[in-house]
Amino acid sequence: xxxxxxLKVALLGCGNVGAQVARILLEDADALASRTGARLELTGIAxxxxxTKRDVELPQELFTTDAESLVKDADLVxxxxxxxxxxxxxxxxxxxxxxxxxxxxKALIAQDGATLHEEADRxxxxxxxxxxxxxxxxxxxxxxxxxxxxxxxxxxxxxxGTTNFILDQMDSTGAQFADALAEAQRLGxxxxxxxxxxxxxxxxxxxxxxxxxxxxxxxxxxxxxxEGISSVSAADIAAAKDAGFVIxxxxxxxxxxxxxxxxxxxxxxxxxxxxxxxxxxxxxGAFNAVFIEAENAGELMFYGQGAGGTPTASAVLGDLVSAAxxxxxxxxxxTETTTGHVAALPIDAAVTSYYIGLDVADQPGVLAxxxxxxxxxxxxxxxxxxxxxxxxxxxxxxxxxxxxxxRATEAALAATVEAVKRLxxxxxxxxxxxxxxx
Amino acid sequence: xxxxxxLKVALLGCGNVGAQVARILLEDADALASRTGARLELTGIAxxxxxTKRDVELPQELFTTDAESLVKDADLVxxxxxxxxxxxxxxxxxxxxxxxxxxxxKALIAQDGATLHEEADRxxxxxxxxxxxxxxxxxxxxxxxxxxxxxxxxxxxxxxGTTNFILDQMDSTGAQFADALAEAQRLGxxxxxxxxxxxxxxxxxxxxxxxxxxxxxxxxxxxxxxEGISSVSAADIAAAKDAGFVIxxxxxxxxxxxxxxxxxxxxxxxxxxxxxxxxxxxxxGAFNAVFIEAENAGELMFYGQGAGGTPTASAVLGDLVSAAxxxxxxxxxxTETTTGHVAALPIDAAVTSYYIGLDVADQPGVLAxxxxxxxxxxxxxxxxxxxxxxxxxxxxxxxxxxxxxxRATEAALAATVEAVKRLxxxxxxxxxxxxxxx
Numbered sequence: 001x002x003x004x005x006x007l008k009v010a011l012l013g014c015g016n017v018g019a020q021v022a023r024i025l026l027e028d029a030d031a032l033a034s035r036t037g038a039r040l041e042l043t044g045i046a047x048x049x050x051x052t053k054r055d056v057e058l059p060q061e062l063f064t065t066d067a068e069s070l071v072k073d074a075d076l077v078x079x080x081x082x083x084x085x086x087x088x089x090x091x092x093x094x095x096x097x098x099x100x101x102x103x104x105x106k107a108l109i110a111q112d113g114a115t116l117h118e119e120a121d122r123x124x125x126x127x128x129x130x131x132x133x134x135x136x137x138x139x140x141x142x143x144x145x146x147x148x149x150x151x152x153x154x155x156x157x158x159x160x161g162t163t164n165f166i167l168d169q170m171d172s173t174g175a176q177f178a179d180a181l182a183e184a185q186r187l188g189x190x191x192x193x194x195x196x197x198x199x200x201x202x203x204x205x206x207x208x209x210x211x212x213x214x215x216x217x218x219x220x221x222x223x224x225x226x227e228g229i230s231s232v233s234a235a236d237i238a239a240a241k242d243a244g245f246v247i248x249x250x251x252x253x254x255x256x257x258x259x260x261x262x263x264x265x266x267x268x269x270x271x272x273x274x275x276x277x278x279x280x281x282x283x284x285g286a287f288n289a290v291f292i293e294a295e296n297a298g299e300l301m302f303y304g305q306g307a308g309g310t311p312t313a314s315a316v317l318g319d320l321v322s323a324a325x326x327x328x329x330x331x332x333x334x335t336e337t338t339t340g341h342v343a344a345l346p347i348d349a350a351v352t353s354y355y356i357g358l359d360v361a362d363q364p365g366v367l368a369x370x371x372x373x374x375x376x377x378x379x380x381x382x383x384x385x386x387x388x389x390x391x392x393x394x395x396x397x398x399x400x401x402x403x404x405x406x407r408a409t410e411a412a413l414a415a416t417v418e419a420v421k422r423l424x425x426x427x428x429x430x431x432x433x434x435x436x437x438x
Numbered sequence: 439x440x441x442x443x444x445l446k447v448a449l450l451g452c453g454n455v456g457a458q459v460a461r462i463l464l465e466d467a468d469a470l471a472s473r474t475g476a477r478l479e480l481t482g483i484a485x486x487x488x489x490t491k492r493d494v495e496l497p498q499e500l501f502t503t504d505a506e507s508l509v510k511d512a513d514l515v516x517x518x519x520x521x522x523x524x525x526x527x528x529x530x531x532x533x534x535x536x537x538x539x540x541x542x543x544k545a546l547i548a549q550d551g552a553t554l555h556e557e558a559d560r561x562x563x564x565x566x567x568x569x570x571x572x573x574x575x576x577x578x579x580x581x582x583x584x585x586x587x588x589x590x591x592x593x594x595x596x597x598x599g600t601t602n603f604i605l606d607q608m609d610s611t612g613a614q615f616a617d618a619l620a621e622a623q624r625l626g627x628x629x630x631x632x633x634x635x636x637x638x639x640x641x642x643x644x645x646x647x648x649x650x651x652x653x654x655x656x657x658x659x660x661x662x663x664x665e666g667i668s669s670v671s672a673a674d675i676a677a678a679k680d681a682g683f684v685i686x687x688x689x690x691x692x693x694x695x696x697x698x699x700x701x702x703x704x705x706x707x708x709x710x711x712x713x714x715x716x717x718x719x720x721x722x723g724a725f726n727a728v729f730i731e732a733e734n735a736g737e738l739m740f741y742g743q744g745a746g747g748t749p750t751a752s753a754v755l756g757d758l759v760s761a762a763x764x765x766x767x768x769x770x771x772x773t774e775t776t777t778g779h780v781a782a783l784p785i786d787a788a789v790t791s792y793y794i795g796l797d798v799a800d801q802p803g804v805l806a807x808x809x810x811x812x813x814x815x816x817x818x819x820x821x822x823x824x825x826x827x828x829x830x831x832x833x834x835x836x837x838x839x840x841x842x843x844x845r846a847t848e849a850a851l852a853a854t855v856e857a858v859k860r861l862x863x864x865x866x867x868x869x870x871x872x873x874x875x876x
Contacts, residue, residue, distance in 0.1 A: 020734070024587070024734065028587075028589075031589065032587060034778075035586055035654070036586075130584060136732075136734070136736060136738065137738060138580035138583075138584030138585065138738070141579070141580065141583055142584075145576075145579060145583075145760055146576030146579050146580075146753070146756040147752070147756055148473055148474075148755075148756050148759040148760060148763075149466075149473075149754070149755020149756045149757075150752040151469065216473070279741060282717070294752060296458070296462065296748045296751055296752035296755070297574035297742060297743065297749050297752035297753070298574060298742065298743045298746075298749050299743070300574065300575060300576070300740075300741065300742035300743075301739075301740075302738075302739075302740055302741075303717060303738065303739040303740075303741065304735060304736065304737060304738035304739065305736045305737070305738075310734045311735050311736050314585070314587065314588040314732060314734035314735035315735070316587070317586075317587020317588060318584040318585055318587045318588065319587075322583055322586060326769070329769065330769075331764075331768075331769025340472075
């Protein structure tokens with residue numbers, strides 16, 4: 001091999017993903033050099049504690065607690081510490097000193113991507129974060145580059161493996177949420193404190209990033225409506241299954257046009273019913289997938305492992321090689337394409353279909369009264385199905401009513417549900433869930 | 439909008455895809471300009487015959503039969519004529535005059551990509567062809583860029599919509615090949631002369647392109663083993679279904695290491711059995727999907743529309759915006775990364791699992807003799823299942839034996855099948871099909 005230029009790589013953080021990135025940089029050095037046109041020299045790994053035991057054996061001399069000095073001297077900085085600080089300050093300092101930055105820090109990008117991108121643009125360097133959304137799956141680059149000549153209309157993503165594993169367990173075994181969560185924790189798919197995953201916060205950060213790239217507009221994390229899966233019951237799952245649906249936690253970003261012709265983007269995370277023949281319904285276990293609808297391309301889906309040290313390291317390395325190639329070739333840094341300014345819509349303005357489960361009195365005319373109420377609120381019913389449960393003496397024990405609506409606004413639906421609750425023939429509203437893909 | 443630079447776009451060919459590209463360039467001019475940083479001005483559309491009736495209404499003054507003059511004056515040339523000549527000469531002439539070229543011409547790229555890439559590198563311009571493989575699905579760019587820090591070990595693609603539609607019809611209705619083909623022709627999924635699709639030639643070109651990008655090595659079209667679907671019978675499909683498989687025409691490129699440690703790449707197209715729970719098995723109708731296995735990323739799948747004017751135009755536009763951005767920003771052209779030199783393996787060296795259907799005599803010891811023969815040839819049996827068909831008087835009418843092997847070389851399998859045929863207890867070898875994903 002001819003003499004190649006060397007680029008210095010500083011790694012910040014050595015958890016699951018960081019350790020694998022370090023291993024690959026060391027083990028695959030020759031292959032990476034031939035694809036990059038430069039040798040990627042790992043100059044150090046900044047960690048909080050030098051004595052922490054790590055799964056991957058790495059040269060001890062690479063470790064340091066002095067992240068600031070490491071960053072100062074690097075051509076490329078890989079940030080995999082997570083959290084807002086000190087990650088944010090270190091990235092800003094790296095960009096200011098002219099280093100390209102690769103990060104997997106979804107929370108930071110979702111919260112403060114604008115500042116970081118401005119700094120990268122000012123310095124003329126590259127900031128990339130493919131690993132921040134859907135782990136190993138190439139999704140941000142295809143949206144930004146491959147679909148740059150198209151108009152994305154909707155993104156539906158299974159972007160959190162923990163919740164997909166839990167919902168999949170509930171669906172396949174009939175388990176309650178708490179038991180499925182315990183199983184996920186036992187297998188290492190869920191953390192001891194699972195809040196960020198099960199309450200949808202992790203997915204919300206990813207939704208904000210997907211929305212920004214898809215609609216060329218930056219959205220604040222506050223613009224993302226977020227509802228987790230902890231209130232999804234085994235009964236919800238069973239009822240959904242019975243009606244031909246599966247429940248998935250989806251990150252959704254879609255462009256909506258209201259009756260006055262004004263457009264906005266609804267960005268939200270919530271448990272969602274999907275028909276069992278929808279491509280996303282087949283995404284099992286801890287896998288991730290992102291389903292995209294674009295005006296010209298039609299329906300696309302990207303599927304793969306959404307987490308795990310080695311898979312996520314693949315995405316980090318892809319960004320790293322790409323940034324290094326650009327340094328070698330001398331071209332300008334790729335800028336983000338937030339050229340649009342679409343309004344973020346509040347959850348009330350979101351438009352979707354709904355599944356409503358009701359426990360009703362078995363009286364003549366109940367269906368008609370409920371149907372009338374939906375009609376008065378402008379919510380059109382697609383499917384209405386009543387199941388009567390009888391005791392052994394064939395007297396009625398309970399009557400269950402399941403309704404799937406056509407698309408309606410959240411506001412209209414909420415008003416409908418409130419009115420339904422006030423009907424004397426309603427015992428309980430057992431569930432209200434959103435439906436996509438119908 | 440501030441004054442933007444204008445880039446001249448020449449379009450060669452105005453078929454299904456070309457007409458949609460022209461329409462989008464005209465209709466979406468403002469959005470494309472804001473994402474590109476330059477106005478993309480369609481300066482002309484070269485066609486063979488000015489009087490041909492087209493589905494899309496386009497300004498008559500854009501049409502010309504003088505492709506050479508059109509190309510001379512362009513910054514970006516979009517070639518969608520298909521075929522080898524005059525497409526090849528026009529692309530070379532465009533590259534030499536410093537224009538970036540976007541093409542969807544899989545046959546030309548598979549046959550002569552090396553020459554075109556050399557010319558593009560010499561001129562320092564970009565040559566891209568995302569639309570050549572799997573239509574709207576972003577697949578070449580993710581392989582080249584996103585997976586640049588990983589090692590792809592295997593690619594399995596459903597890259598021909600016509601054959602997938604036909605096989606899907608056969609699977610869901612039990613139809614024979616000829617009837618499913620006729621249905622595909624009636625619906626416009628198959629051409630009047632369906633040879634290129636059903637005999638696998640179209641998929642073979644795509645396999646060569648996928649292999650080149652995945653293994654950083656250029657493969658000749660002659661390196662691709664090619665077997666179409668015209669000999670797949672309704673009985674094959676039914677037997678596969680019964681055993682839990684679906685038959686798909688796959689384009690396969692995989693790295694194999696032999697017992698001496700030598701590596702090579704097997705590139706091939708043939709009907710293949712896939713377990714029904716494999717992600718590719720769910721790809722229905724005329725949809726395409728590419729399944730990738732990489733050392734670090736694990737399993738990835740890219741799914742979407744593989745053909746059609748508007749979807750394919752989306753891929754063309756993505757390449758066009760990307761090339762235009764690069765011209766605007768002034769960076770170097772992206773070069774192909776054929777830095778490796780992996781040998782193309784002959785089909786005999788391919789390693790896969792096999793499904794073998796045998797019509798056997800109902801005699802004691804038949805299974806043992808056949809199993810013995812497989813063992814002697816070094817082919818290990820995974821599943822062996824005998825079904826006895828009895829007449830009404832319960833005498834044996836026929837005995838059917840179905841075998842699924844573990845992975846073995848084509849050479850070993852072929853020798854085994856030859857030996858099996860010579861056994862006196864064998865009436866017929868009813869089918870020999872390759873199996874993936876087990």
